[in-house]
Each structure stands twice: as structure tokens, then as C-alpha cells.
Amino acid sequence: MAKRNYDRRYSQTRCKWSLGTTELNPHSKQMPRSIPKICNNVLDAIGNTPIIRINNITRQEGILCELLVKCEFFNPGGSIKDRIAKRMFDDLEAEGKIKPGMTIVEPTSGNTGIGLALNASVKGYGLKVCMPVKMSKEKSDILKALGAEIIRTPDEDIFLDERLYFKVAEDSVRDDPNCYMPGQYLNPSNPLAHYDITAEEIYDQLDGNLDYLVVVTGTGGHLTGLSRKLKEKIPGITIIGVDPLGSIVHDPENIEIGEYLAEGIGGVIVPRTTYDDLVDRWYISDDQKTFDYSRKLIRYEGLLVGGSSGAVFWAAVQVAKGLDPSKRVLAIMPDGVRNYLSKFVSDRWMIQNDLMNINESKMIKIQGKTVRDLNIKRSLTSTPKSTVREIIEIMISNNVTDIPIIENKKIIGVASSNEINQMIVEGNISLDESVRSSLNFVLKFIKMNTSLAFVSVWLQDNKYAVIHDDDFIGLVYPINISKLLLGNSL
CATH class of the missing domain: 3.40.50.1100 (Rossmann fold)
Incomplete structure (x- = not known):
């Protein structure tokens, strides 16, 4: 594969200074500090996050070594x-x-x-x-x-x-x-925050006794800062890098960019703040592993972690399974659950994203039925050549509120009256511009054989479901399921 042509400011221009050189250090330095008894403001409460031992999951997974997590969601803003x-x-x-x-x-x-x-x-x-x-x-x-x-x-x-x-x-x-723009992807203050402070906290909390450090990618700031300082202070420590499937950070010259649901990790470049040569071994986590292990930490350890923590912890478990009782593994938990209450914490969201199975036995009236049983009519469609004005006129004359927009035989989005009205009111679009700028992205397409149990769960959080089955395009609304239930003499 040809070398990727990144903007050099974001990826390739790396700091050349290193410990032990005679050159003057170009960077500022901060010293660790304790949190005062009374903080002058919320910023004084940043840092000094706890390290917590994992107990129940280690027993479940047959882990013999000591598995620890540093809980960065204890910071006042909720993350590292x-x-x-x-x-x-x-x-x-x-x-x-x-x-x-x-x-x-x-x-x-x-x-x-x-x-x-x-x-x-x-x-x-x-x-x-x-x-x-x-x-x-x-x-x-x-x-x-x-x-x-x-x-x-x-x-x-x-x-x-x-x-x-x-x-x-x-x-x-x-x-x-x-x-x-501070530029977290470029700014040396990003890894330095962890080199000067976070790594020193870890070293002191563990009395310098650590065999494996497990960290996830993102801007690479804490991967770089922690790895560099701890490699200096603990010779022989092994750094485990974790990257989501679809991110190129672990292998930028060969990996194809892909989509994933986990937030704030991975990337489409290797940022300037990421020194991936510090990583001794990589683990690649997919969404299923990521969210399953986030939910395990919540359920069995009472640790209210975010999704990225699940990716890190899954990798830490894989590392720990092969170690003897004398070894110690520390995983960095980047953020907490607060920002994801509408996402992986919800069973509905997990089902809607094909990460959890539906228990159809609890849906007796629609058990075994599919979208085909709804007898949905073919939807009106249009193209992005239509103006906002033309789309509104079609909606009014046909008494519909949503119109799929087609380009090159693919649905590129749905024009919805509610969103269009709001954008016009706020001055974000004009009546005579293309409808393209006002479309709702289609998160998932369903087929005629998709179960009504799934559609029912989908419609709890979405206005409609979009059918795209061969050349058939249609929209399913909650009222369509109501008609089926009425016909079943509910």
C-alpha cells in the first residue's frame, strides 16, 4: 500500500528531544501534587485518581495475576x-x-x-x-x-x-x-501531562511494581506520556496498546479505515502526539468485546466506566490470562458511564446495534412475524437535485412527513419535515437550496425478513425504520405495527 499522505502537522513531525541528551529540554515541566483539603476551584480536583483491584471478573476469567485499573473517570469532568x-x-x-x-x-x-x-x-x-x-x-x-x-x-x-x-x-x-486552537493532536502539553503527573502517580501508587501497562489509542497522549516515563522508571515493563477494529493507528500503512461505535478512541491518522514505537504489543478490540467488557465492569465490579474502558479492559484480561500470580497488570480506564447512558448501557441500544439478542418470547403478539407481515407500501422518493421547497411541496401534496433521497440507486438520507422546519426556522438552510444539506443519515436499513421484534425495539428510539430490500424502499412507523396488532384483535 502506498504511504499515506497525512498533513505533517498532525502526524509526522515528532519531537526529537529525549532524556539523557545534552540539548536543553524545550518543554515545560510540572510536578505532581496532592489534592488540597479544600479546592480553590474545580481544576484543583483534577488528578490523583484511584487504582482499584479487580476481584470478581478475575475469578470468572480464571486469572491468577493481580489485575488493576486506574479510574480516570474520577476526574471532575469525568475523563482522563x-x-x-x-x-x-x-x-x-x-x-x-x-x-x-x-x-x-x-x-x-x-x-x-x-x-x-x-x-x-x-x-x-x-x-x-x-x-x-x-x-x-x-x-x-x-x-x-x-x-x-x-x-x-x-x-x-x-x-x-x-x-x-x-x-x-x-x-x-x-x-x-x-x-x-490548543490542538490536542499536535500539542506537546498533551503527552507531557501524563509524563510529568499521571505516570508519577502510578509509580508512587504501585511503589514502582508494575509488569504490564494497558492503554488505548486516541490522540495518543496518555499512551505516549505514560509509556515513556514508566519505561524510564521501570526497566522491563511491557506496554500493551489497544486499538479499535477500523482504526489505523496500530498499522497505518496497511489497515483499511473502518467504522466502529466506540467513541474517542482510534483514528484515521497516527497523531503527532502518538509515539506508537513505545508499544510492545497490540490488541485489536471490536465493538462487541468493547461494550460487553464495559458492561461487565459495571455489573460485576461496580465500576461505572465508559465504552473505551471496555476495550482496554478486554485487552488487559487477555494479557492477564497467561500470567502467573507474581505478575501485575494495570489498565487505564479513560472515562465513565455518564456520557453513554443513551448508548451501550441501554439494552435497547445494544439490540438496535446488533450487539445483543432479542428475547422474542416476551413479545407474544409479534413473535415470529417479520416486516413482510406489515404490508408496507412503496415509499415516495426523490433525489438530491430537489430543492427544499420542492420536497416540502411533495410532502404537503402527498400527506407524508418523510421522503427517502436516492442517489446512484442508494439511499443517502431521509428528508424529514420536522428537521427541515427546524433548520429553516434557525436560518441554517434556505428553501431554494438542495435538500442534501438537510437530510437525516440512515443508521440502519432493514429487510422484508427482519423480525418485527427488532423493528419494535428500533422504533422505541427512532421515528421510523427504513426498508431497503432489492429495489423496494419503504418506511415503517409505529402506527404500522399498531394496525397489525389491531388486526390480531389485541
Whole structure:
């Protein structure tokens, strides 16, 4: 495969300084500190997170060694990203690059945005966050509550695509001297936060006794900072890197970019803040493993972790299974469950994403029935050449509220009256522009043989389900199932 042509600012221009050289260290340094009895503000509560021993799952999995987790969701913003947000603010202020009254702009999957929002709120900055659409509603709601402006962007298909969150953030600061982008993917303060502080916490908490460290990828900040410092202080330590299936970080020259549901981990480049040569061994986690092990940590250890923690912990379990009782494994839990209450914590969401089976025996009236039993009529469709005005006129004249939009024989989205109305009211679209910019992305297509049990669960959280079966296109609404039930003399 040809070498990927990344923007060098984001991936290839690495810091050349290393410990033991005679050159002057170009980086600032911070020292670990304890949390005061009374914090001056919420930022004083960042860090000093607990390490907790795993007990029940080790017995279930037949693990003999000591398996530990460092719970970064104990940080006040709920994730490990609180550490880098504070460090970036501290360093940028010390360098005179930012000052209160300015607006911070950052591309983020959400957690760094929340960490930055804590700093912005305390220190008197504005904040604008560029965040992909797949990130949870909880993250968006928390950011809004903290006063951040949110720009939702497409998911990461092509790095630095004009619409991608990195590019949108860069465009926002280019011509405005009152705006500044810390750039977690570029900023040395990211790994330094972990090199100076988090790694020292771990070393002190474990009295320097650690055999394996398990960390997940993302910006690579904590992978880089922790690995470098702990390799310096604990000769012989093994670093285990965890990457989601579909991410290229573990093998950027050969892996095809793919989609995955876990948030805030992996990526479509190897960021400048990721030193993947520090990793001794890689484990690749898929969504099923990721969310199953997140739910196990919640259910059997009482640890209210997020989805990325499941990926790390699954890998840690695989490592620990082959070790004798004298060994010690530590896995870093990046964030907590708060941001995912509408996602993997929900049985419905797991079923809707084909990660959990449906118990049809509890759905007696539709057990064994499929979409075909609903006798759905073929839906009206249109193309992205239609204007918003034309789509509204079609809806009114045909008494429908949703129209699938087709391009090259594929459904590229659904035009829905509620969303179109809202976008017009807010001034985000005009009547005479293409309907393309107002479409709802189709999360899942169903077939005629899809069970009604699944469709029933899907419709608990979605307005409609989209049938795309050969050349048949149709929409299923809750009322369609109501008609079937009425016909069954419910």
C-alpha cells in the first residue's frame, strides 16, 4: 500500500528531544501534587485518581495475576482528558498565547471539550467545540450546559476533509486573532501531562511494581506520556496498546479505515502526539468485546466506566490470562458511564446495534412475524437535485412527513419535515437550496425478513425504520405495527 499522505502537522513531525541528551529540554515541566483539603476551584480536583483491584471478573476469567485499573473517570469532568485540558491551558497562558476573554476552539470527540470547558468556565474564556455527529447526546448536552458552542461535523472518513471537525476548527481560528486552537493532536502539553503527573502517580501508587501497562489509542497522549516515563522508571515493563477494529493507528500503512461505535478512541491518522514505537504489543478490540467488557465492569465490579474502558479492559484480561500470580497488570480506564447512558448501557441500544439478542418470547403478539407481515407500501422518493421547497411541496401534496433521497440507486438520507422546519426556522438552510444539506443519515436499513421484534425495539428510539430490500424502499412507523396488532384483535 502506498504511504499515506497525512498533513505533517498532525502526524509526522515528532519531537526529537529525549532524556539523557545534552540539548536543553524545550518543554515545560510540572510536578505532581496532592489534592488540597479544600479546592480553590474545580481544576484543583483534577488528578490523583484511584487504582482499584479487580476481584470478581478475575475469578470468572480464571486469572491468577493481580489485575488493576486506574479510574480516570474520577476526574471532575469525568475523563482522563481533564488532565491534558488543564495542562494545555496552563502552558498556553504561561507562554502568553491565550488570555481571559479569548475564545478557545478545539476539534474533539467530546471529553477534551468537557475538560476545556471546565477551564474556560473557571478562567473566563469562550469555547467553541467541533465534534463529530456520532458522539453522544450526553456529551453535547454537558458542553452546552458549560456554555460551549457546538459545531457538529461528519464522522471521520477522510482526515482534513473540508467538513471534518479538524478542518472546521482550523477555519474558525484562521482569521480571528481572538480565537486560539490548543490542538490536542499536535500539542506537546498533551503527552507531557501524563509524563510529568499521571505516570508519577502510578509509580508512587504501585511503589514502582508494575509488569504490564494497558492503554488505548486516541490522540495518543496518555499512551505516549505514560509509556515513556514508566519505561524510564521501570526497566522491563511491557506496554500493551489497544486499538479499535477500523482504526489505523496500530498499522497505518496497511489497515483499511473502518467504522466502529466506540467513541474517542482510534483514528484515521497516527497523531503527532502518538509515539506508537513505545508499544510492545497490540490488541485489536471490536465493538462487541468493547461494550460487553464495559458492561461487565459495571455489573460485576461496580465500576461505572465508559465504552473505551471496555476495550482496554478486554485487552488487559487477555494479557492477564497467561500470567502467573507474581505478575501485575494495570489498565487505564479513560472515562465513565455518564456520557453513554443513551448508548451501550441501554439494552435497547445494544439490540438496535446488533450487539445483543432479542428475547422474542416476551413479545407474544409479534413473535415470529417479520416486516413482510406489515404490508408496507412503496415509499415516495426523490433525489438530491430537489430543492427544499420542492420536497416540502411533495410532502404537503402527498400527506407524508418523510421522503427517502436516492442517489446512484442508494439511499443517502431521509428528508424529514420536522428537521427541515427546524433548520429553516434557525436560518441554517434556505428553501431554494438542495435538500442534501438537510437530510437525516440512515443508521440502519432493514429487510422484508427482519423480525418485527427488532423493528419494535428500533422504533422505541427512532421515528421510523427504513426498508431497503432489492429495489423496494419503504418506511415503517409505529402506527404500522399498531394496525397489525389491531388486526390480531389485541
